[in-house]
Amino acid sequence: MYALVDGNNFYVSCERVFAPRLAGKAVVVLSSNDGACIARSNEAKDLGVKMAQPWFQVRHLEKTAGLIAVSANHELYGDMSARMMAVEARYAPRQEVYSIDESFLDFDGVRDDRVATGRAMRAAILKETGIPTSVGFGATKTLAKLANHIAKTADRLPGSYPAYLAQVCDFGRLSRPELDALFAATDVGAVWGVGRRTTEKLKAGGIHTVLDLLRADVTCLRRQFSVVLEKTLRELHGISCLALDDAPPTRQQILVSRSFGTPITDVDGILEAVSEFASRAAERLRQQGSVAGAIGVYFTTSPFRTNDRQHSVNVTVPLARPSGDTAVLMRAAETAVRSQFRAGFRYAKAGAILTGLQPAGREQGALDLFCGPDDAADAPPPPPDPRARLMTALDALNHRFGRDSVRLGSTAMASNGAEVAVWATKQERRSPRYTTRWDEMPVVRA
């Protein structure tokens, strides 16, 4: 049995923890360059603000409806994510951090009442970090995702689903007719891995709800759609096809992580692992034609080795300018590891996560004056960017000759960390980095 735990309107919730005056208000978080809305409070959703909607289209709501916009504060979100994930990790033997605000927990062999466990976990996350979450339980990852969707929707829109499913929803406790009723009330597009285009095609073929999809003819679907959809269908039927650490690609962030067979204790081991993850994540990033605004790095001891002293690092490094360059991302990752590594711990797992994704080619070079001298070489303005061509060549070679046939040496990137830790994108409305900068901590009237 899997659980999916997901922070509600995560970026907005992070902002609200330190700015309680934002509670109950319509709030959106804007992407790097303040271009688009990448997170919305429920109140902003009610105003009709759409995900990824350009800011200029909704800007008038500032005056007419009291909409509040803040710039993305990736450093804050990264740290709050680390705190949330660490609390979640106490509740199950295995955790896969799937994105900045979602993790899968493997509850196999856990005999406790799952709904009670889910509620206790949700309460602990809320108390300790201030972040509200939704929890979904299902026999497969796809079902856990769907249960989470229902838990969240039932909470946000009373009447959409039975009230007892709000916040924590366990498919494992529901009868077949109960499940079918839920599936009949749920749009097929809500299923994990069913994208917008697939949804359109399914609907054109008369498949509108999750129940329609479940009852569709498999061979017929197979002819029309990819093998991915077939996998999804099997997962919806309760046949697990996706193990932990195995997921269809996500669009909002890219995460590569792994548990180590043998714990790693030295900085070089962590550097090697994290560099590899960063490089693989960068490749996926370019495959989908995106660049990243920040890279997060985490490495942690195992909470289940209770005799081990525990240490957990999860740090987000904003990039001076969104980038898809392996070298830039690896350099940022390396700086993060070197600054956070502490000797004397047995690290069991590490990962790299790219966030603040946006389509490549839209990056602004306007603030280049903040960047180090060596960035001039890898930055636009000229469109035939030599670095971009190098990355394309790198990907082509690795595609042709196998992963890691050609790669950048991580040691070569250590020389200059000028790119990292400089916040240089247009971030007019960014809140203080409350939890990561000494001179930006919250001020309290005393």
Added chain:
Amino acid sequence: MNSPDDFPDGAPVGREGAAAPTIRRTSSAFGTPGLDSTVRRHDLNDVFIRHPEATFLMRAAGDEMRGAGIADGDVLLVDRALTAHPGHVIIAVVEGELRCRRLERPGGKRGAVHLVAADPAVAPIAVTEDAPLEVWGVVTTVIRSLV
């Protein structure tokens, strides 16, 4: 006003370290004998931060809590995992803002809860149905640099 018991001695290192054999004679071929890797110097994080995920730093602005040992500019360690009880110095949300106050219940067990400054000139804030208590976290430690 935390009793010392509020903070378990987070540094067993200090106790064990003295007894543990820290120096091992090895053949000179292995270089100088170093400190055993299990011995660690005092780490303030271990001592003062019981709940790392739930602990946040805040800076005090103002002198209304000076009587409670908190001066303007001090750094406060705030633990959200602790449950606030009367007597605790807490961070509360008051009118949408974070405020440092002591939680008090002057009328005893059945009495109303107040948020009280450590300055008699500042009026206490009564917790009512219309303005319910919203605890952000419990202040566990005050840090003030003297140089």
